[in-house]
Amino acid sequence: MTDPQLTPVLEKVSAGVRLDAADALALYHSHDIIGIGHLADSVRRKRHGNKAFFVYNQHVNYTNVCVNHCRFCAFSRRKGEDGGYVMTVDDVAEKLMARIDEPIREIHMVGGINPDLPFSYYLDLMKTIRTIRPDATIKAFTAVEIDHLSRISGLSLEDTIQILKDAGLAMLPGGGAEVMSTRVHDALFPRKIGHERWLEVMAKIHEAGLTTNATMLYGHIETIEERVEHLLLLRTLQDKTHGFTAFIPLAFHSGNTRLSHLPATTAHDDLKAVAIARLVLDNFDHIKAYWVMIGEKLAQIALNFGADDLDGTIIDEKITHMAGATSSKGLTRERLEDMIRSGGFEPVKRDSFYQAVGA
Amino acid sequence: MDMLKDIQFKLERHERLDAQDALALYDHADLLMLGTLANKRRWELHPEPVVTYVSDRNINYTNVCISGCQFCAFFRPPGHPEGYVIDRADLDRKIEETLSLGGTQILLQGGMNPDLHLDYYIDLLTYMKSRFKIHIHGFSPSEIVYLSQISSLSVKETIQKLMAAGLDSIPGGGAEILSDDIRQKISPNKCSVAQWLDVMRVAHGLGLKSSATMMFGHIETKHQIIEHMMKLRDLQDETHGFTAFIPWTFQPENTRITVKPATAAAYLRVLAISRLVLDNIPNLQVSWVTQGDKIAQLALAFGANDFGSTMIEENVVAAAGVNFRLPRSEIVRLIEDAGYTAHQRDCFYHVLD
Numbered sequence: 001m002t003d004p005q006l007t008p009v010l011e012k013v014s015a016g017v018r019l020d021a022a023d024a025l026a027l028y029h030s031h032d033i034i035g036i037g038h039l040a041d042s043v044r045r046k047r048h049g050n051k052a053f054f055v056y057n058q059h060v061n062y063t064n065v066c067v068n069h070c071r072f073c074a075f076s077r078r079k080g081e082d083g084g085y086v087m088t089v090d091d092v093a094e095k096l097m098a099r100i101d102e103p104i105r106e107i108h109m110v111g112g113i114n115p116d117l118p119f120s121y122y123l124d125l126m127k128t129i130r131t132i133r134p135d136a137t138i139k140a141f142t143a144v145e146i147d148h149l150s151r152i153s154g155l156s157l158e159d160t161i162q163i164l165k166d167a168g169l170a171m172l173p174g175g176g177a178e179v180m181s182t183r184v185h186d187a188l189f190p191r192k193i194g195h196e197r198w199l200e201v202m203a204k205i206h207e208a209g210l211t212t213n214a215t216m217l218y219g220h221i222e223t224i225e226e227r228v229e230h231l232l233l234l235r236t237l238q239d240k241t242h243g244f245t246a247f248i249p250l251a252f253h254s255g256n257t258r259l260s261h262l263p264a265t266t267a268h269d270d271l272k273a274v275a276i277a278r279l280v281l282d283n284f285d286h287i288k289a290y291w292v293m294i295g296e297k298l299a300q301i302a303l304n305f306g307a308d309d310l311d312g313t314i315i316d317e318k319i320t321h322m323a324g325a326t327s328s329k330g331l332t333r334e335r336l337e338d339m340i341r342s343g344g345f346e347p348v349k350r351d352s353f354y355q356a357v358g359a
Numbered sequence: 360m361d362m363l364k365d366i367q368f369k370l371e372r373h374e375r376l377d378a379q380d381a382l383a384l385y386d387h388a389d390l391l392m393l394g395t396l397a398n399k400r401r402w403e404l405h406p407e408p409v410v411t412y413v414s415d416r417n418i419n420y421t422n423v424c425i426s427g428c429q430f431c432a433f434f435r436p437p438g439h440p441e442g443y444v445i446d447r448a449d450l451d452r453k454i455e456e457t458l459s460l461g462g463t464q465i466l467l468q469g470g471m472n473p474d475l476h477l478d479y480y481i482d483l484l485t486y487m488k489s490r491f492k493i494h495i496h497g498f499s500p501s502e503i504v505y506l507s508q509i510s511s512l513s514v515k516e517t518i519q520k521l522m523a524a525g526l527d528s529i530p531g532g533g534a535e536i537l538s539d540d541i542r543q544k545i546s547p548n549k550c551s552v553a554q555w556l557d558v559m560r561v562a563h564g565l566g567l568k569s570s571a572t573m574m575f576g577h578i579e580t581k582h583q584i585i586e587h588m589m590k591l592r593d594l595q596d597e598t599h600g601f602t603a604f605i606p607w608t609f610q611p612e613n614t615r616i617t618v619k620p621a622t623a624a625a626y627l628r629v630l631a632i633s634r635l636v637l638d639n640i641p642n643l644q645v646s647w648v649t650q651g652d653k654i655a656q657l658a659l660a661f662g663a664n665d666f667g668s669t670m671i672e673e674n675v676v677a678a679a680g681v682n683f684r685l686p687r688s689e690i691v692r693l694i695e696d697a698g699y700t701a702h703q704r705d706c707f708y709h710v711l712d
Binding site for chain 2: 266268271295
C-alpha cells in the first residue's frame with residue numbers, strides 16, 4: 001500500500017470491520033491500484049483460496065423489441081423497427097438443440113419488455129427449456145421483466161413468482177438496476193423501473209427462496225458517489241435476505257448507443273470496480289469478472305483483484321486450435337482454463353449454485 | 360517464502376539480483392507482490408509521477424526478406440507478388456503526415472532484401488535528412504550485420520557510414536531471445552547473440568544510443584528469458600548505451616510457430632521482473648501494441664514508466680493479426696486516469712512538451 005489515504009481502510013479490512021461510504025470513496029479516488037488489489041485479493045483468498053469458478057451456460061435473448069428504450073442500450077428495437085425479432089418457442093428449442101452435445105448447465109435468458117408477448121409465452125419458454133435441458137438451471141428474467149410479468153399476469157407479485165418457480169425458474173440474473181440513482185434513472189432509463197422497485201422485486205424473489213445475481217453498469221454518466229451508493233444499497237438488502245450470490249460489475253460500452261461520445265472504461269476503472277465491490281460487499285460470496293466486456297486479458301488479471309468467478313460465453317470447440325483468437329461465439333473452454341491456470345489459479349467448473357461439477 | 364524475503368532485502372539495499380533471484384521471483388512471487396516490488400523500483404528511478412511517450416511512425420522500407428524467421432508474419436520472400444520496396448512518393452507522404460501530427464521520429468526498419476545494398480541505405484537516409492527535420496531511429500542489429508556482410512565492411516565501418524548519412528539511433532529489435540539455441544530454431548538466418556550484442560557495443564562506442572527488446576512467449580524457457588536480461592545488463596554495465604527495455608509477447612497468428620499466446624499475467628510478471636533485474640537500464644516501456652490499452656495502462660503499476668509510441672503506422676505486429684491502435688489523446692487519457700502526467704519525449708527520453 002503506497003497511498004497513506006488508504007491506511008484507515010487497510011486497518012479496517014485487517015480487523016474485519018465493515019467499510020463505509022467514505023472508505024469506498026477513498027478507494028475509488030486512490031491511484032494505488034496495486035495496493036487496492038492487495039486488499040481485495042486478501043479478502044478473495046480467505047473466501048475462495050485460489051479457485052476461479054466458471055459455469056458453462058447458454059444465453060437466450062427471446063426478443064429485442066422493448067418499450068423502455070434506455071439511452072445506454074444498443075440491443076433494443078422499437079416495435080416494427082428493422083432488426084426487431086421475437087423468438088418463437090420453436091426457435092428457442094432449435095437454439096437449445098443446436099448445442100445439445102455440450103455440457104451446458106445453465107440457461108441464461110433475458111429479453112426486452114415486449115408488450116405483445118402474453119404471460120403464457122413466458123411459461124411456454126420455460127416449459128421448452130425444461131423439456132430439452134431438464135438438468136440445466138434456468139436463470140431467467142431480470143427484476144425489470146419480473147415486474148412486467150407481474151402486471152401482465154393479472155396476479156400479485158408473489159403469485160407471479162410462484163408460478164414462474166413452478167414452471168422451472170431457479171435463479172434470476174442481476175441486471176436491470178444499472179446504477180441505483182434517481183438522477184441516472186431519469187437521465188438514462190426513465191421508462192424503466194427505478195431502484196426502489198428493483199430492490200423490492202429482488203427482495204420478494206429472495207423471500208420465495210430463489211437466489212439472484214446483482215450487477216452495476218458503470219462507465220457512463222454516473223458519479224463515483226453514485227457507484228458507492230449502489231453498492232451500499234445492495235449490501236443493505238443482502239443483510240436482510242442473503243439472496244444474492246454474485247455481484248458483476250458491467251463495463252459500459254458506448255458504441256451504437258445514444259452515449260457513443262463517452263470514452264471506454266480504463267483498466268483502473270475495471271479493476272477498481274471489481275476490487276472495491278469485493279471489499280464493500282462483505283456479505284456477497286462471489287464477485288464476477290465478465291470477460292466479454294473487459295476483455296480476456298483484464299478478466300484474467302481481475303482474478304488477482306478480488307474476482308473469483310468468470311463469466312462469458314464458452315464454446316466447446318472440438319477442434320483443438322491453440323493459437324486462435326476468441327471467436328465471435330465465445331471462448332473455448334480449453335482456452336479459458338489455460339487462462340485461469342496461467343494466472344496462478346485453479347479452474348473450477350461449477351453449477352449455478354457454485355458446486356463444482358465434473359467434466 | 361524465505362528466498363523471497365531475502366530478495367526483498369536485497370532490493371531494499373539496492374543490491375543486484377542474480378539469476379537465481381530472478382528465477383525465484385518468476386516461480387514463486389505472486390503477481391501483486393511482483394507489482395509492488397517493481398512499482399517501488401520505478402518510483403526510486405523516476406520519482407516524478409510522469410509517464411512519457413514518443414510520437415513516431417514505423418516505416419518499413421521493404422518487406423522482402425531472406426531471413427524467413429519462424430515467428431514473422433510480415434516478411435515476403437524475394438519474388439513474392441506482395442513484396443515491395445517503398446517508393447519515394449510514399450515515403451514523403453508518410454513523413455509529412457508524421458510531422459503534421461507532431462511526430463518527432465521515424466522508426467525505420469525492414470527485411471533483409473538481397474536487392475538492397477549499402478548505397479540504398481545511404482541514399483535513403485541522405486534523402487530523408489535532406490528533405491525533413493526528423494530523427495531517424497533506424498535498423499536493427501540484424502539489418503546492420505547483414506549489411507556489413509554483403510558490403511564486406513566491419514560492423515563499425517557500416518555503422519559509421521550510416522551515421523554519416525543521417526542515422527540518429529538504433530532500435531533494439533531483432534533480439535527476440537538472446538540465446539543461440541533458440542535463434543537456431545526460430546531465426547537461423549539472422550544474426551547470432553554475439554553479433555547482436557557486438558552491434559550494440561560498437562554503436563554505443565560510436566555515441567549512438569539504442570533500446571533493447573525481448574520477444575517471449577514462444578518456445579523459450581524461463582531460464583532463457585532471465586539469461587536474456589543478464590546479457591543486456593552486462594553489456595549495459597560496459598557501455599551505458601541502452602535507453603530503454605521493451606519486452607512483449609509473441610503473437611502466433613499467421614506465423615509458423617504454433618503456441619498458445621502468452622497471457623496478460625505472463626506479460627506483467629516478466630515486465631515486473633525485468634524492472635528489478637535491469638537495474639542499469641533507465642526506462643521500461645509498455646507494449647500496448649501486443650497487450651492492448653487496458654493491460655498497457657495497468658503495466659504502469661508493474662514497473663513501466665513509458666507508454667511507447669503513438670505508432671502512426673505499424674505493420675509488423677499487425678501482420679500477425681494483432682492491431683490495436685491508440686491515438687495520442689487516448690494515450691494521454693490512460694496515463695492521466697492512472698494518476699500520472701503525460702509528457703511527449705524524444706528518442707533520448709528528454710521531455711519535449
